[in-house]
Amino acid sequence: xxxVTQTPRHLVMGMTNKKSLKCEQHLGHNAMYWYxxxxxxxxxxxxxxxxxxxxxxxxxxxxxxxxxPNSSHLFLHLHTLQPEDSALYLCASSQDTQGYTEAFFGxxxxxxxx
Amino acid sequence: xxxVTQIPAALxxxxxxxxxxxxxxxxxxxxxxxxxxxxxxxxxxxxxxxxSSQREQTSGRLNASLDKSSGRSTLYIAASQPGDSATYxxxxxxxxxxxxxxxxxxxxxx
Numbered sequence: 001x002x003x004v005t006q007t008p009r010h011l012v013m014g015m016t017n018k019k020s021l022k023c024e025q026h027l028g029h030n031a032m033y034w035y036x037x038x039x040x041x042x043x044x045x046x047x048x049x050x051x052x053x054x055x056x057x058x059x060x061x062x063x064x065x066x067x068x069p070n071s072s073h074l075f076l077h078l079h080t081l082q083p084e085d086s087a088l089y090l091c092a093s094s095q096d097t098q099g100y101t102e103a104f105f106g107x108x109x110x111x112x113x114x
Numbered sequence: 115x116x117x118v119t120q121i122p123a124a125l126x127x128x129x130x131x132x133x134x135x136x137x138x139x140x141x142x143x144x145x146x147x148x149x150x151x152x153x154x155x156x157x158x159x160x161x162x163x164x165x166s167s168q169r170e171q172t173s174g175r176l177n178a179s180l181d182k183s184s185g186r187s188t189l190y191i192a193a194s195q196p197g198d199s200a201t202y203x204x205x206x207x208x209x210x211x212x213x214x215x216x217x218x219x220x221x222x223x224x
Contacts, residue, residue, distance in 0.1 A: 006157070033211055042118070043203070043214040056210055090157055097210040099145030100165065107157035 006091050006106035021076040021109045023091030031097045032074040037088040050097045081113045116141045116208045120215035128223055135189040135218045137204035142182045145207040149178050149189050152201045194222045
């Protein structure tokens with residue numbers, strides 16, 4: 001596989017459930033990102049990882065917990081979510097976080113919280 | 115704080131027309147500007163990347179320009195086709211991540 005792959009593509013979960021989103025990149029990049037896309041809003045940055053280290057948390061509630069075991073894999077662990085957390089969650093990667101490099105996105109996970 | 119605005123929010127054109135999508139940003143201190151395409155319910159596909167030192171980039175029927183001093187970028191689509199129907203997003207890189215506009219939803223009718 002090439003590019004950035006996200007699983008699952010769709011997820012429905014109750015407010016008391018615990019689930020995880022997975023992202024894998026096959027581009028040899030060192031930086032990975034989680035973005036949230038809600039209806040009528042621009043994409044919002046959630047977390048940034050560079051060489052497995054979290055470098056940015058954009059004031060995200062603690063019910064979202066990221067994990068980056070290596071430069072190729074990124075997870076977003078979800079627990080006790082709210083209905084307003086329903087959105088498209090997008091993972092992205094880039095060569096580094098210097099700002100000059102191109103970002104590549106996955107197909108996203110459509111999350112519905114019921 | 116960087117803000118990115120895209121106008122218009124939606125655009126409908128007949129097949130074959132040439133069209134321009136607009137993107138403006140408030141802070142000219144950007145590293146690059148990227149244009150993406152997003153089909154309904156899908157992820158983002160990178161179309162063009164313009165570095166801050168460049169004025170334009172071309173890929174096939176697409177041409178993107180960048181004017182840092184005025185805080186503007188345009189995406190020109192030549193000879194539009196129904197397959198071009200999608201939402202087009204621009205994003206400015208001002209540091210560790212991208213700042214996105216809300217997008218322009220394009221509909222091309224045959």
